[in-house]
Amino acid sequence: MFGLKESEVATLVKAVSVGGGDDLDRDAIEERFARATWSGLAEPGDRLAGRAIRQLGAVRALTGVVEHWEPERFAAALSLDGDTVAEDDMAQAIDRWMPRLKSNTALIALRQAARFGARLLTPHDTLWPSRLNDLDWHSPSALWARGTDEALAGIERGIALVGARAATGYGEHITMEASAGLVDRGYTIVSGAAYGIDGMAHRAALASQGLTVAFLAGGVDRFYPSGHDALLGRIVESGVVISELPCGSPPTKWRFLQRNRLIAAASMATIVLEAGWRSGSLNTAGHAATLGRPLGAVPGPVTSAASAGCHRLIRDFDAVCVTNPDQMAELAPIEHGLLSAENVAGAADGVHGSDEKADAAGPRDTERTRLLDALSARSARTANDVAARSGLAISAVRAQLGLLELEGRVTETERGWKRAAS
Structure with a gap:
């Protein structure tokens, strides 16, 4: 199952499923494992990840990443009824996901969830909060819950x-x-x-x-x-x-x-x-x-x-x-x-709330926020490590690091990049 031992995957998925997962068949186990993987592969609210899961299913979408589909093939698979996905957007999305594609990441998360008594919820569960589906492509691939x-x-x-x-x-x-x-x-x-x-x-x-x-x-x-x-x-x-x-x-x-x-x-x-x-x-x-x-x-x-x-x-x-x-x-x-x-x-509409930093953060501001979040002021981190932590493409990380260095907000050392002291 995605190159992992099926018995180990099945045991962990059942351990964190509602009701113990004894009634889950192989397809259901594979679906849950794929959604668990996507929850760590893409950052929250990733539009193309959500679209891929909705249109292809979590398993086939993950298969496309694991098998390194070309952006052209991935974009074609997501384009329906004239609503196309640009190849450049698809290439950037794949670049965001690839640094986090490690075979044991989801297994570690499942083991930790089982240890803390957490459960994995998917849209197929009766306890899934149904209103979250209104987020459409921005809805979560899965939820982890304790309670x-x-x-x-x-x-x-x-x-x-x-x-x-x-x-x-x-x-x-x-x-x-x-x-x-x-x-x-x-x-x-x-x-x-x-x-x-x-x-x-x-x-x-x-x-x-x-x-x-x-x-x-x-x-x-x-x-x-x-x-x-x-x-x-x-x-x-x-x-x-x-x-x-x-x-x-x-x-x-x-x-x-x-x-x-x-x-x-x-x-x-x-x-x-x-x-x-x-x-x-x-x-x-x-x-x-x-x-x-x-x-x-x-x-x-x-x-x-x-x-x-x-x-x-x-x-x-x-x-x-x-x-x-x-x-x-x-x-x-x-x-x-x-x-x-x-x-x-009768609900109010037209509000576009703000965060503590700016009323309307653009794509560049968003990238910078995520990149700075991924850096440490004490420990140097490589560009690849920063890409995996931030969920950004390695090309975007390198470009932003260069700009932030010019602004004095980050510094490069022999071991990698650090956030500059305030």
């Missing part, structure tokens, strides 16, 4: 509560009341386990004996931030911790931004409780609006910079002003566990 089946099923009634890490006492108080109130109304609280608003949303849900879901930007075997180890451990016991990245994957700035699309997509609605003018939580709001999800924002004191982002959403992007759990629940009423179609149709 309860009840919480996984509860995502269908999920509302995302997000906000700034540097929360004020006002923001934390509003979040505590919102989370507890929504739990009492039957909702599941979805967030990103960050400091500040996210952490308070999870804690209040747990304190109210409710369900909560934390989406991480790294593997579920390495909790981040480390200061939330205890909190995430509690979520695993009665809720669920989820990532689209395999065990062992470190969180990076790029992956945090991509993680936000899962929070928005999986939830019935997104509420921003407190956020600065350029807070990263506005990125989550942007994903929610793009997907047609209802978007709400809690106002704060007009003199508070910590609420400027919420006021921006209300004034410029038609977010609904919400001040209590009742108003938040009105955005996405639970009707036998389903979202009201009227509220989906």
